[in-house]
Amino acid sequence: QKEVEQDPGPLSVPEGAIVSLNCTYSNSAFQYFMWYRQYSRKGPELLMYTYSSGNKEDGRFTAQVDKSSKYISLFIRDSQPSDSATYLCASHKETSGSRLTFGEGTQLTVNP
């Protein structure tokens, strides 16, 4: 079983739709959770970073963590064609220098 599971999609939505991206994890030692956006042929860009359970909002993006169910989500409101990319969830333990464990990535296309 992978430590972080993510539906690879692809996911295609119309412009303006609310997008929900989800991951589950199995390792209880994971304390930090991140969402990255990766455009084709580019390095991943950190979108959201969370530590505790609950919601964190940044503009059109909301990250949600539920540690009790080991479930992490990213919501994108009013999606735009420029949001078309691959979204990667990632987690790591609290120890310094601990490596990230990634989900497979979900490929999102927002159609104008």
Place this chain on the structure above:
Amino acid sequence: GAVVSQHPSWVICKSGTSVKIECRSLDFQATTMFWYRQFPKQSLMLMATSNEGSKATYEQGVEKDKFLINHASLTLSTLTVTSAHPEDSSFYICSARDMAEAFFGQGTRLTVV
């Protein structure tokens, strides 16, 4: 957020030659950096963890003699692909931690012909 600069962004080399990729943390010090490889439409695969002043830790199946990692300072790690072959063609990405957040370089697309 913090900036990680990776150079070059793309490189083409002949089989049998070596290629060096640099990863720099521009506005923070990174005692640990990570090197990933990514195939098309796949997630990032961790190759090795680079530790400043000590030997890198390689993931299972990654040849340490082929992928040489040097982390000589708190802001620079290098990955050298030695005796490159066409199967080494891939997208290589470095990452550095600034506290709990991890930031990535722009990636290097290596093509071996």
